[in-house]
Amino acid sequence: MKTTYIRLTIATAILSGIYSCKKGEATTNAYETLEASNEIVSDSISSVATMSVKDKQFIKTADVNMEVKDVYNATISIEKSVQELGGFVTNSNLQSRVISEETYNTSDEDAMLIKKYQTENSMQVRVPTSRLGELLTLINDEKLFLHSRIINAEDVTSSIKYAELEEKRIKKTGENISELKTTKDKVKMSDENMSENNSQQFANLNVTDNLKYSTVDIYIKEPKLRIAEIAVNNSKNIDNKYKFDFLYSAKNAFVEGYYLIQRLIVGLIMIWPIVLIAAIAFYFYQKNKSNNKIQQQTKEQNTAS
Template identity: 65%
Template sequence: MKTICIQLSLASVLLLGLYSCKKGEAARKDYEASATADSAAAVTSDSISSVATMKVKDKQFVKTADVNMEVQDVYETTISIEKTVQDMGGFVTNSNLQSSVLSEETYNTSDKDAMLVKKYQTENSMKVRIPTANLGEFLTLINTKKLFLNSRTISAEDVTAEIQYAALERKRMKTTADHISELKSSKDKVKLSDENMSEDNMQQLANMDITDRLKYSTVDIFIREPKLRVSEIAVTNTTHIDNKYRISFIYSMKNAFAEGCYLIQKIIVLLMTIWPLWVIALLIFVFIKRRKPARKIQKTISE
């Protein structure tokens, strides 16, 4: 009897242990599922702002965004963003991709070859227009390209009042046009009609602009690579080329002798060119020579 009681007690302890283990495992799974859901929610909330997808009844918003982030490869990211914009029905209005060279050195590797090593950093400033309905999705997609997000600004400007005011202005101008049409024909009527039509054209232009901004959101994107890139370019060893074609001593002596001969030739040609001066000088010399004996004779006679 005592043995049976001991066995029942041991069985009870084992059952309680198994139940506790299963309960703990279930609790752990629930916790992991909750953590996963919280993590997914955090990613979702981080990758897309509620401003980008905000909709309010009887309100209209002009939405813009500004994204500054670091990416692994600027060129590949640029191509990906441009393709995404095109697939979503948007368009790129500006893309300025450039590499800033921070250092440039040439290392000679042999008598003929050398290696040009450039250290540079690539960046790109883009401006894209994306359908407003796809703004949130677009920001989510480009967010997956980032290594580090420096800043992201999303704004929604309420233009409901401006749209209503534009409608009232169109109505006012129509009424003004009706009143002007009732006036008698004169120069003043033509002037008033022209001014009212010009004002109406300006208002229509403003309406088209705000309609375009409502339909397409403007996104400014600045991307750069966090680290420097190195470009190795095979070039010619210019030092070896300079030494190869440097003038030799013997050639220099020959050239100097030839230049001396040319100099003598130029001097002779110059002397031959001024032969009239030599003739004049000779005549003056002969004239002076003849005058000296005549002076001596006169001096002798006078004595």
């Protein structure tokens, strides 16, 4: 009884805020955070999702953040519901975020890889605005815990009226330009007017599309970590097995030594001019040293005589 009273109070406050807004400024935002509950919530999904006001046009969007029992199954269910309601999925990013992983060796050849991970998905879907409430109800049925749900209804009535006036102005400007004499200035003005008209048409198409289809961003994840057990090879034992082979290493060392000798010989051949000059210099040095020694001996003999 108390819960029903709270819901009626919230709905009354939202509707009161809508009717009290000034024309052109009315933007309704409804934010709800609900606690987890095992009971099925009939939940009219907030009057914002199904709101219809005479002479008003709203662009409606929603954002849902919740935990589910199985992200994959919930994703399939939501996508199916969107298609059945005449909508389509624009983005779905399902991934498993790895929290930790450890490898445990069970034998010389086998091991077990243990991964702890959490699966999550960020989705964006578009559904006919008239069926937004139905989709939110179906999404709500998948929840274990609802973190937040935001529903926005932006009043674009004034913007649409302004766009209509702009179209008339651009059309009138085009007619005035067409009456001018053909000059370079006329061509430039005509081109600019056409570009402005294209931009206005593009903006109108966007508004029309957003009025027809509501965008819903959905983030779902699982409340607990999952564990994956994957059989793998015992890589540590294999590394130890092939880490060092004496005969193979010795053979490679012998071959590398042989190639080193070859490189040294080739290096010496490359510097033969330097070796030749050094040999000639050494020859003359030795010859000069020998002559000096002979002269010194002769001088000593003459002194002795």
